[in-house]
Structure formats: C-alpha cells, structure tokens
Amino acid sequence: MEIKEKLAALEEIMELDEGALAPDMRLDEIEEWDSLSALSFVVLLGDEFDRKISGQEIRAFKTVQDMLDVMEPQG
Numbered sequence: 001m002e003i004k005e006k007l008a009a010l011e012e013i014m015e016l017d018e019g020a021l022a023p024d025m026r027l028d029e030i031e032e033w034d035s036l037s038a039l040s041f042v043v044l045l046g047d048e049f050d051r052k053i054s055g056q057e058i059r060a061f062k063t064v065q066d067m068l069d070v071m072e073p074q075g
Contacts, residue, residue, distance in 0.1 A: 001048070006071050009048070010064065013040035023065040030064075045070065 014032040
C-alpha cells in the first residue's frame, strides 16, 4: 500500500476530506483524532495489515507519521 493510500485510509477513519492529512501533522492538533478514530485504526490494522496494537502504543503516537510507520509490512 502506497503512502497516499495509507493517508486516504486514515482520512476515512477520521472522516476528513481527501488530502487533509500529512505525515508531519501532530495528532494532538487534529480534532477528529479521538477514541473512536483510534478504535477504527485498530480495526484497520487488523483487517488490512494483520497487525495488533495496544492502547499504550497508540497513546505514544505523536504524529501521523507514527501511524504510517505501524502500517508498514512486517518481515
């Protein structure tokens, strides 16, 4: 999955317009990043990337890039 597709998936779970997110954006400045979005992110990781993540890991995220990094394939 390309970065553009990953950003689109994140925009979808946060109900943002296309192109609204950039990797360097701080999550604490994105009003739509809330507990429901975090739960949707957990589901996305499980469904699309076969990954599990803890709440502690999610709370450690500072930027959109942190989310994108977790979406990288494991090998």
